[in-house]
Amino acid sequence: MKNFTLDEAESELGFDATPHMRLFWSISEYVQVNVFENKDHIIYANRLVPRLYLLMKGKAKISVTHEDGGSSIVYFVKPNELIGELSLIDIEDRPKDVISIGTSLCLSVPMDVAKSTLIKDAQFMLDMSRYIGTKLIERTWFNAKQQHYELKYRLAAYILLCECDGIYNEKHTQSAEYLAVSYRHFLHTLSQMKAEGLIKKEKKGFAFDREALEALAEVMS
Secondary structure, rough: EEEOHHHHHHHHHHOOHHHHHHHHHHHHHOOOEEEEOOEEEEEEOOOOOEOOOOOOEEEEEEEEEOOOOOOOOOOOOOOEEOOOOHHHOOOOOOOOOOEEEEEEEEEEEEEEHHHHHHHOOOHHHHHHHHHHHHHHHHHHHHHHHHOOOOHHHHHHHHHHHHOOOOOOOOOHHHHHHHHOOHHHHHHHHHHHHOOOOEEEOOOEEEEOOOOHHHHHHHHOO
16 A cells, blocks of 8 residues: 655655545545555454445445355445445444455545544534445445346356456455355356357456446446
């Protein structure tokens, strides 16, 4: 991870944070720009969350580790989504792992400053309420699509969601669980997609026909 001030981010990264500062204007002097590389932890499970993040570029996955050592993917963070907001309002006392997929760029503020200042800001709390409500609707729609669409379409969207630099390389067991299908059904569909030329096994994972997968994923939008 690399940290920059707003001025440094603009001069060294060519990134102008101004359009993304709405949530943090009241504490702009505390804002950092953080750059995470592929597989970097943004948040570690069961540790205090040090900062409140707003993802600007890239994506990340949230996973939970079980007592038996296995892990499950529970959500994918997309641009313009917050990371650590549940810790901010004391809803989540045991944070989950949040891991960057590819290079991710975030704005962030110290969590203690956010707790002492932002939660007293009426406009911020209104924006937070709208944000959490929107996420709830999106999750409800996601669950509905899991039941309605064939796995081929859902798997196409999933590959596009978690690919890194044109390569899909997630664990099959985790992927099947996330997509709410049996491991056997997942492997069968993956084999079908290989036979149709939609994906191709390579040393680092699976390459894929982006245009074809986007066409399949578009069916669900």
